[in-house]
Amino acid sequence: MMAKEFDVEVPVLIVGGGGAGLTSSILLSRLGVESLLVTRYPSTTRLPRGHILNQRSMEIFADMGVASHIRAQGTTPQNMRGLGWYSGLAGGGPQDGHGRRIGFIEAWGGGYVDPDYVGASPEPATNLSLLRVEPILKEQAEQYPQATVSFHHELVDLEQDADGVTSTILNHDTGETYTVRSSYLLGADAGKTVGELAGIKLSGAHKIQKLINLYVSMDLSPYLAEADDAVMMWVFNPEFPQHLDWGGVLVPQGPEWGRNSRGWVLHVSGADLDASQPEKMLQWGREALGIPDVDIELLGVGEWWMESILADDFRSGRVFMLGDAAHKVSPTGGLGLNAAVQDAYNLCWKLAAVLAGRAGGDLLETYNTERRPVNQANIETSTKAAYSHAGMAEAMGVSPDKTVEENWAALRLFWEDGPGAAERRHALSQWLGNRTLEYHQLNTDYGYTYDSAAIVGDGTPAPVPVDDIRLYQPSTRPGHPMPHAWVERARDRVALRELIHGGHFALIAGEDGQDWVEAATKIAEQRKLPLRAARVGLGTVDFVDIRLAWLKQREISATGAVLVRPDGHVAFRSIASVDDPVAVLSGAFNQILHTAAAE
Incomplete structure (x- = not known):
């Protein structure tokens, strides 16, 4: 009998067990694609990292079935209205000016009360660090029979050929190596190994500034009487400790929130920071807050560099880069983790379509075409925001x-x-x-658009934003995210975007667009496409636009239609009816999926 050439064969190998890797594992499983995830680390992260989850990411988590679990552990809306700036915490308390609020700004929707944010998405932003999020994702990923999740298994080599990728994996628990043959490999390892082995270069600013995060347990409730609605607290110490820049930033970690949190991340910056001297860092942390005698239990110390880096290409043959392996941004705005989740959402439905034979392989090239410009914009926005701290x-x-x-x-x-x-x-x-x-970077967080061969343009000019970072303007123009609308069916209220859940295309027609619905249904049956088609509006329709929210944003007539991809971006639009909707939609799918006409 011939010996087996590879120890493991799987359609997709995922390298990295953080936000991007675990998200990819769950999404692929829900799309019916088998995968193996390996990560060099023995467990999920033991330090709080990446905590703001914006609305787009929470929509993705809702599609994945984990949003409710994240929200149950995350900061309550009343405890994340915004950010506060406070005086040093020393002295006799607020009555003496210590720990008094100096300034406040609403952030990420102000606890989901800002009309711009409420109108943009059915999902509020939330706050929960990867320390808590990664175990939720890992548990969910391990529930699927399509997925194998192997911690303490490290990629040590890979070779590509025209048909796939051969990887060598080291099992740190046994010291043995094994080979994995996969059709595709996803590099989600924060740039540790995959990029170098695949020959992908990173460009940008490396090691801009070293930062220290102290993960601690302490009781600050006597000092922060005015902080219960703040998701982050900037404590400004007017004593200006010589070795620190000005003070510190506090980020509550729960399980209670506001001033009653017992877990905290304390960010400090200044000269001669050294994570190898935790007791010294603790003392500096006390001085940054202005309370040198406060009782603190050190749970961990993180040292990291602020960087602004972008991969020259997000793809090398059958290897794709996601998350920090493809881009690293400054922490301002929380764009790093969110972009990682959104990278996976863009790529996984395309991989599933190609592996199932529903799409041509060239569809995968649009991952780089679409996500790289978005992440370039994220870097520019984040860098600009970082410099705006001056003054x-x-x-x-x-x-x-x-x-x-x-x-x-x-x-x-x-x-x-x-x-x-x-x-x-x-x-x-x-x-x-x-x-x-x-x-308030809602357009950066939510309103980014795609322009690629997987988008069928309709010749309309791109709208000129009032502010391309702060203000999101909903539109159904191809490439834009599908506008949010609450609609009703059988008296149940649903978000219209739920039509795409589970990797579906969504054909949304006007009240008189039944011919579009029938055409889409016929094409989906021929091509074995996951697709939901419905008329939305008033009268005899599938979903009732009870608030007229869709009417205000749909930008089509009662006879028109919008086709939305499984990642929530509009792929095709017809303002009105056409003579042959089957032919028109077939042509659109041919372009989107990079296929020839269905037989």
Whole structure:
């Protein structure tokens, strides 16, 4: 008997067990694709990382069936209205000015009350670090028979040929190696191994600034009386410790939220930071907050570099790069983790379609064409937001050149009337207004568009945004994300985007667009495409536009139709009826899926 050439054969090998890798495993399983996930680490992350989950990511998690689990552990809406800036925490408490709120700005929808955010998506943004999210994703991934998830298994080599990828995996628990043959390989290992082995280069700014994160347990409830609605707290110490830049940033980790959190991440920055000296870092953390005697239990120390890096190509043959393996951004805006999840959502439905024979292999090239420009824009937005932090001390009227007493006097103008108080408060309001670049970046988070061969353009001009970072303007123009609308069927309220859940195309026609529905259904049966088709509007329809939310945004007539891809982006649009909807839709699918006409 001939010896088996490979130890394991699987359609997709996923390298990396973080947000991008675990998301890919779940999505592929739900699409019926078998996969093997390997990661060098023995467990999910033991340190809090990447905590803001924006609306687009929460929509994806809803499609994956994990959104409710994440939201159950995440920050409550009332505890994540925004971000607060506070005076140092030392002294006698708020009555003496210590721990007093200096400024506040709504962020990521203000706890889902901002009309822009409510109108954009059925899913509120939430806050939960990967320390908690990764175990949720891992548990979900392991439930599917299509998936094998192997922690403490490390990719050590790979070779490509025209038909697939041969990988060598080291099992750290046994010391043995084995070979895996896959049709495709997803590199989601934060740039550790796959990119170099596949010959993918990274360009950009490396090691811009070293940062230290202290993961600690402490009771700050006596010091933060005005912080219960803040998801992050910037503590500004007017004493300006010499070895620190200005103070620290607090991020509650739960399980209770606001000032009652017991777990915290404390970010500090300054000269001579050294994660190898945890006790020294703890003392500096106390000094940053202005409470040198507070009782702190150190749970972990993370040292990392802020970088702005983009892969020159997100694909090399049959190897695809996702998440931090393809792009690294500064932490401003929380774009890193969210982009990783969204990379997977773009790629996995395409892989499933190609592996099932429903699409041509060239469809996979659109992953790079679509996601790389989005991540380039993320890097630019994040970098711009990082630099907008400058001027904070000036806006507050404090300076390391002033005495501690002078700095406290400047800060008291924010809660006590006095000469120059109105001017100082307005100066801070102006500075906070610039922070909307980071905390109201709805168009960056949600409104990004795709322009590729998997999008059928309709010749209409691209809308000119009022602000291309902050303001999302819904549109059904091909390439745009499908606008959100609540509709009703049999008195049940559903989000229209649920039509795409489970990897489906969605054909949404107007009230008089039954010919589009019939054409789409016929084509789906011929091509064995996962597709849902419906008329939406008022009258005799499949879904009732009870709030007229879809009518306001659909940009088609009662006889027109919109075709939405499984990743929620509009792929084709017809403003009105056509003579032969079967022929028109067939041509659209041929372009989207890179196929010849169905027989």
